[in-house]
Amino acid sequence: MEKELVNLTRFTLEEQRKHPEATGDFTLILQQIGFAAKIISKEVNKAGLVRILGKTDTFNYHGEQQQKLDVYANEILINSLEYTGKICGMASEEVDDIIPIPSIYSKGKYLVVFDPIDGSSNIDVNISIGTIFGIYKRKSSASGNITQKDFLNRGKDIVAAGYIIYGSSTMFVYTTGNGVNGFTLDPSVGEFLLSHPNLRIPEYGNIYSVNEANSPYWDDKINQYIDFLKKYSERKYTLRYIGSLVSDFHRNLLKGGVFLYPADINRPNGKLRLVYEVNPMAFIMRQVGGMATDGKQDILEILPESLHQTTPLIMGSEFEVKKYLEFVNN
Ligand code: P6P
Numbered sequence: 001m002e003k004e005l006v007n008l009t010r011f012t013l014e015e016q017r018k019h020p021e022a023t024g025d026f027t028l029i030l031q032q033i034g035f036a037a038k039i040i041s042k043e044v045n046k047a048g049l050v051r052i053l054g055k056t057d058t059f060n061y062h063g064e065q066q067q068k069l070d071v072y073a074n075e076i077l078i079n080s081l082e083y084t085g086k087i088c089g090m091a092s093e094e095v096d097d098i099i100p101i102p103s104i105y106s107k108g109k110y111l112v113v114f115d116p117i118d119g120s121s122n123i124d125v126n127i128s129i130g131t132i133f134g135i136y137k138r139k140s141s142a143s144g145n146i147t148q149k150d151f152l153n154r155g156k157d158i159v160a161a162g163y164i165i166y167g168s169s170t171m172f173v174y175t176t177g178n179g180v181n182g183f184t185l186d187p188s189v190g191e192f193l194l195s196h197p198n199l200r201i202p203e204y205g206n207i208y209s210v211n212e213a214n215s216p217y218w219d220d221k222i223n224q225y226i227d228f229l230k231k232y233s234e235r236k237y238t239l240r241y242i243g244s245l246v247s248d249f250h251r252n253l254l255k256g257g258v259f260l261y262p263a264d265i266n267r268p269n270g271k272l273r274l275v276y277e278v279n280p281m282a283f284i285m286r287q288v289g290g291m292a293t294d295g296k297q298d299i300l301e302i303l304p305e306s307l308h309q310t311t312p313l314i315m316g317s318e319f320e321v322k323k324y325l326e327f328v329n330n
Contacts, residue, residue: 006194012027028084029081029112033077036073040166041185062093062273069117069120070116073117076116081112082101089112089150091111091307093273097148098146098147098151109138110135110137113136113276114276115131116131117131118245119246119247127242127244128165129246130245130246130250131164131166132162134161134275134280135161136157148307152275154303158177161283161284162175163250167247171184171250173250175287177287180284182197199288203317204319206235206237207255207258208237208238208260209259211243214262214266218262245281249281249315252317258314258315258320259315269310270311278292278311278313286300
């Protein structure tokens with residue numbers, strides 16, 4: 001008999017059954033994110049054929065001109081989640097303020113944060129891009145309206161995190177804190193099927209991912225670290241950098257290695273966004289046995305002070321991240 005096909009719906013339900021106290025709220029949110037991912041995947045895969053390529057005339061909080069697909073994906077995620085009655089608010093890279101739930105819908109106890117299309121500058125050149133999401137439980141009393149403060153949680157308080165990578169295949173990778181599993185979309189049936197159970201990152205790799213064009217602006221200890229990797233006798237390191245965090249993360253997760261977007265003179269607080277990009281990815285990285293730091297502390301321990309704040313990020317296999325910390329903290 002063909003090996004049992006486990007789709008995302010079945011997997012999330014089976015995960016839920018392992019927790020008697022689970023109410024199913026969570027499962028529905030994850031399934032709806034999976035639904036949104038399928039819709040976005042369809043558009044991504046025909047971006048060249050319909051008028052979804054190219055830039056809009058609007059800019060996000062970071063002053064980045066929004067791609068049409070950014071805006072489209074943002075709307076799909078909001079529409080797929082806001083009606084569920086399981087969520088009390090959302091935050092998105094593409095929206096300056098928090099996203100309340102319309103009064104016509106009931107509210108739940110979860111907060112969802114996301115970067116709807118990560119790596120959007122790669123859309124027009126047909127390079128893989130992704131969606132990043134994180135789910136938190138609301139801490140403030142359920143009576144009042146949510147505020148930005150509700151979203152300023154440490155990454156370690158995440159209850160679920162995941163990403164979708166729109167590449168040679170579309171994959172949904174997520175964790176609820178009990179390991180990380182990957183699902184590959186079978187477009188012929190429109191289902192995410194379990195393809196990468198219990199993902200773990202190798203303890204070391206031979207890949208470093210960084211935009212070396214920034215090296216003249218780094219602290220010199222970072223340049224010394226990169227030189228070390230280049231000259232490391234036991235392994236020949238190679239540079240792989242796609243410019244989509246999700247794509248660089250996913251390759252390094254499967255093969256081992258380190259991703260860096262450190263601080264530099266132009267960006268003393270780094271470029272990547274803590275709340276809805278870095279925290280979910282750092283949570284996943286911890287779950288697969290890797291590490292994520294800003295160069296001083298564990299990413300998951302940082303208490304965000306604002307919704308769109310950025311952070312330096314070094315994450316990946318234990319060997320390469322620990323070696324980085326040795327170089328920059330001596
Ligand atoms: P740079 C994409 O714009 C992004 O936010 C991440 O996905 C990616 O890792 C990084 O920025 C690339 O930045 O400055 O190297 O183009």
